[in-house]
Amino acid sequence: MPTVMVSAAMIGFGSLARESGLSLDVTLALTIGLWGLPGQVAMAEMWALSAPVLAIVAASSMGNMRFLPMALITAPWFHGDNRPRWTRYLAAQVMSVNVWSIFVQNAANLAIGQRYPYFMGIGTICVFSGILATILGFFLAGTLPVSVTIALIFLNPAYFLFVFSSVRQRNCMIAVILGFFLGPLLHQSIPDWSVPLTGIIAGTTAFLLDETNLLSKIFQNPAKKRGKNDGTT
Numbered sequence: 001m002p003t004v005m006v007s008a009a010m011i012g013f014g015s016l017a018r019e020s021g022l023s024l025d026v027t028l029a030l031t032i033g034l035w036g037l038p039g040q041v042a043m044a045e046m047w048a049l050s051a052p053v054l055a056i057v058a059a060s061s062m063g064n065m066r067f068l069p070m071a072l073i074t075a076p077w078f079h080g081d082n083r084p085r086w087t088r089y090l091a092a093q094v095m096s097v098n099v100w101s102i103f104v105q106n107a108a109n110l111a112i113g114q115r116y117p118y119f120m121g122i123g124t125i126c127v128f129s130g131i132l133a134t135i136l137g138f139f140l141a142g143t144l145p146v147s148v149t150i151a152l153i154f155l156n157p158a159y160f161l162f163v164f165s166s167v168r169q170r171n172c173m174i175a176v177i178l179g180f181f182l183g184p185l186l187h188q189s190i191p192d193w194s195v196p197l198t199g200i201i202a203g204t205t206a207f208l209l210d211e212t213n214l215l216s217k218i219f220q221n222p223a224k225k226r227g228k229n230d231g232t233t
Contacts, residue, residue, distance in 0.1 A: 001159075002098035002102060002122070002126055003125055003126055005098060005156050005159040006156065007129045007130065007133035008152050009130075009133075009152060009155055009156035010031060010037075010130040010131075010133035010137060011133045011134075011137035011140065012149045012150065012153035012155075013031070013041065013134060013137060014027060014133065014136065014138035014139075014140070014141070015137040015140055015141040015149045015152075016041065016044060016137075016149055017040075017134075017138065017141075018137075018138045018141035018142075019141050019142070019149075020047065021047075021048050022044055022047060027134060027138055028131065028135070030043055031130055031134045032127070032131065034060055035095075035127065035130070036063060036066075036096070037153065037156055037157075038063035038064065039059075039062075039063035039064035040063075041063075042059040042060050042062075042063045043056055043060040046060075066097075067092070067095050070100045074091070074100060074104070074119070075088070077103075077115050078091075078112075078115060079112075080112045081112050081115065081116055083116060090120065091116065094120065094123030094126070094127050097160050098122075098126055098159075098163075099126060101160075101163045102122055103118065103119050103122065106118070137149075170210050172206070174205070174209055174210065175202045175203050175205075175206035175207075178202035178205055178206060179202040182198050182202050183198040183202075186198055
């Protein structure tokens with residue numbers, strides 16, 4: 001499924017990049033070098049608008065900033081593995097939400113020496129699938145309706161939503177629910193900043209609610225409360 005989702009999204013990106021005036025070599029460089037759809041789309045659009053290089057780099061970097069917390073969470077799983085340090089940079093390059101979510105779910109069941117090959121195996125397959133899909137999408141440009149191209153690009157974030165919804169952790173579920181309601185509301189008032197603000201507000205609120213156990217206190221069984229107050233069981 002991760003490979004299918006990545007391929008579908010990269011077909012959409014390849015088509016979008018060609019329609020934005022990018023050549024095939026630049027389009028492939030974006031896929032291989034950035035390997036993060038939000039950053040790739042931002043760079044393709046700003047490239048087409050002849051934006052300053054500094055602005056392009058800043059926008060694409062901010063689009064892929066989500067990989068930092070993923071890398072911080074993933075790195076401890078490789079402690080004890082004696083591979084050279086440069087191999088960690090390869091792992092960082094193939095990092096994606098698809099790879100990260102599968103690895104985190106299964107890393108505890110793997111021996112230390114098996115974790116890096118497992119991570120790189122999934123990551124490498126996704127990268128090569130993405131490269132081939134980018135080429136396919138580039139040559140399909142003009143034959144796909146614009147609505148289909150956009151739908152393919154947004155298919156991957158929709159898949160991420162299902163991935164995070166399947167995580168059986170309270171803070172993650174709270175963040176998804178809050179984001180579901182908060183995102184559309186913020187988009188109505190500040191569309192340019194609605195996505196990062198939704199993530200910051202929903203994620204931080206979910207973390208605090210979970211850490212303070214506030215929801216459990218609010219929704220505590222009233223019968224238990226009465227029993228605690230009057231001394232009965």
